[in-house]
Amino acid sequence: SETKHSKSKKETKHKNDSSYIPDYLKVSNRIFKKMLISSLEDAKEIVKKLNSKDKINYIRQYAYLIHRLFYVQLQESQWKYYYDIGIQENIWCGRVSKKWAAMNSMNYTYG
Known part of the structure; x- marks a missing residue:
């Protein structure tokens, strides 16, 4: 149970860490290309042009930036929702x- 608890703690810290890299960016270039083809309509022709490591790394960086953007937007939306409910219900x-x-690590986790 101690191992499970420490693993859970590590996963929680990992999820809140701004340096977190999604699993789809950790795969090999070959698998990454297959993932791009399957996730985008008519992507086969575009992926064919990713014929160098520099181009693939550029797309990986771009995908990471999009991931971070959506993650921050999701957090903002979540906190706005909590704020709106809290104000309506006179909770805070x-x-x-x-x-x-x-005390609640809000400045570390949410900037």
């Missing part, structure tokens, strides 16, 4: 103290 006021944010 509009501001959070720096001390409370620090």
